Amino acid sequence: MKDSQNAKKLDTQNTMDIPTRKEGWLQRLKHHRPAYVSFILLIVIHAVVFLGPLVWRADPEALTMEGPQAAWSAMHPFGTDDIGRDVLSRLLKGGQVTLTVGLAAMLFSLTVGTIIGSAAGFFRGAVDAVLMRLTEAMMSIPNFFFVLVGLTVLGNTPFMVVLVIALSSWMEIARVIYGETLKWKEHEFVEAAHAAGASNLRVLARHILPQAIPSVVVVGTLTIAWSILTESAISYLGMGIQPPMPTWGNMLQDAQQYIWTSPMLGILPGIAIMIVVLLYNLLGDGLRDLLDPRYVPRRRRNAKRITNFFKKKAQGVINNVH
């Protein structure tokens, strides 16, 4: 009796320091400053890239009057590119393509990863053996070579680029979902659902997968960063999305020849890629920290130290009682 009371007391003490489940996700994100700042900046970048063309109406494919490699001016804030197109409008349009490809590839690989991971974890047995060995086999293929070969075989339309990137990056997600499924399917509420006569699919979709959402968000965010980086890399190699449709990667490729005469043509898309990938990585890592029950935001560390002191005291009391 006394034990459980003590334990309860401990619980309430603990929950005071750890971000509670009741807080909204944005509030919880606020506890992690780098992730929060990254998140805000990403919103700003996406808004600029997707809404910017409504304001800056230059055609990203049309030739301008200024000719090639024009200097920065009010007419063309970032000048013109190697054949005389407005660089700012190309950065915006290229950003749309690059970010869309990143998001689409992430959603696609999320779908594949979820189906494979949850099926393997839920049904176990032969399904598990086949699917998880497949996952491991895929993981042993170097991602980038897989992408290059895939594009050579399938061609490089935007859809194929998304597909190939997704097919090369679902394994991590599958493993996370697999682990979560294994963990949650043993819980009482899942057994209760089964007992109430719910179908396997319903149990999986309504009771197990929602539990995996937090960890999937983390992997998903990191997958976006990886997808953007991969799209840029293959476009840079000339194997990704083809001109005249701009992407940050193929802008980088176009600029390569002019790196000694007009370096800004390469630096601008390069910086754009770097910043976006960095922010997605910071956000992903931050989300991972927040999911970790042992994680404590920096400004609460002192408080934590005090709690730990009491916790140890309490533990001592409990031990003495026994």
Add this chain to the structure above:
Amino acid sequence: MGTKRKLPAMLGVLVLLLTIALVSCGGNSTKTETPTTSEAPSASQAPSASAAVATTKSDGPVKGGEIAIPIVADPIFNPWHPNAFAESNVINRVLFSGLTKPGKDLAPAPDLAASWETSEDGLDWTFHLRDDVKWHDGEAFTSADVAYTFNEIALNRELGANNVSYFKNVKSVEATDDYTVVFHLTSPVAALPAYLSFNTEILPEHIFKGQDPWNLVSFNKEMPIGTGAYKMEKYISGQSVRLVANPDYYDGAPNLDAVEYRVLPDVNTHVAQALSGELSVFTLDDQAALARLEKSDEIKIIPQYTPRFFWVALNQENPLFTDLRVRQAMLMAINRQYIIDTVLNGYGEVADAGISPALAYYFNPNVKHYDYDVEGAKALLAEAGWTDTDKDGIVDKDGKPFSFLFEVGIQGNLVRIGQIIQQELRQIGLDVKFETLEWNAMIQKDVIRRDYDMMLNWWRYPADPDLKPYLHSSTAGTGYNIPGYKDPELDALLDAGSTTADPAKRQAVYYKLQEYMAENLPYLFLWYPMETEVANVHLKGLPEHLGFGDSLHYIDEWWLEQ
């Protein structure tokens, strides 16, 4: 956790640091590894003085030294092999010799054949061979080698040898005595000596006899035996081909001790190694990189016209393009000078027809020229019935918009040029969709199946004005007449040109041909590009009016300033 969060940031910083380190290392290595470049500034401060010093130091060619030339892939040491492309050609014309070679005035000059003549009816060509030529293994070169190379390899239709399309009219080659061969033709070919100078070197019968010429690996990929100025020393696949001087070369031992071809697929590496002095001479297609090289005092850039022209082909099977006024309007909408200035860095000249100024004797400068004129182009389109009736920015006729697909193979500058042309054609109201294709896919779809509306490419041809393969109606559909343009008047001129042997009469025919082409636009002629040869300033003896490819025939005359 804390360290994990910082990881991306730290990685970013690390990458930056590495870049800086690499850049500075690069700078150091060029300074330390190649003492020649560090001497450059002193030479550059007084270019006239250094030139004077050079002339007093050495009045003429000196022996010794070696040079390096880049190639982009592993070569095949057999000029007739179906897979022998540019990287093989630049080696094969040094290892082997042909009956003729491009003269310094681009007219065919004697090589293995000392002289030649044609019969009255133009159906027999007799070549008198040199009697002092030895193969690299010591065997004597005779007419039997020539007869074997042609009869058993080049003219054997089953083998599908490279460049064999030029010899369609050759029936057989007969060795009448040890040093005379006769080419028997089915119809006259005035350009035969020119064709014989273009990647058609002679192979040794004593090695090939009874062998499968394409699978003789010990020759094609290991130890070729030729008659050229240099012979094989060592070939390391994927790395380099090293040739050494052939002291018994029939035009006298060459000046340079050795020539090394390095397999370097990336153009940027070529540029970097040219700047550091490791590479001696090559052709640079990527004119944007020239800006860097132009600044160096260790490098000379030699622009040269070669027999080439860039073109846009409009599929004549497509009714959109059969109206001459439409073709004229499209040509007028393309600002060719702008593309030459931006993409080619000015190394080129607007083309009105297909015969390049490189062939100065046959080049006709006074033909119809279409200036860049957007309004004029729109007027011509309107005359042809294409106007924008529904105000959607795209011209239409009988309710159908002028809409088609423009396909470009991914190679060199083509994609860049294609995007400009697409935008320019849009300005006159044509709905041009642009698509890039991987090179071999483009060849399959556009060239072999002729499944295209509009494409962009170039022709490079031997140093002879015979454009029959590219324009004659007999080559429409299957040959090199890609637009499939058929015109009896054009055919008559082409036939006359290819069968007339007398140069003055030929000139008159080709002048007329160029006028006709410029007027009727079987292709949209874009420009004659200049080949930009990049050479180390210390490399001398390069023939003045020859491009890099042709000047390799004179590699025995090259020498290094010591």
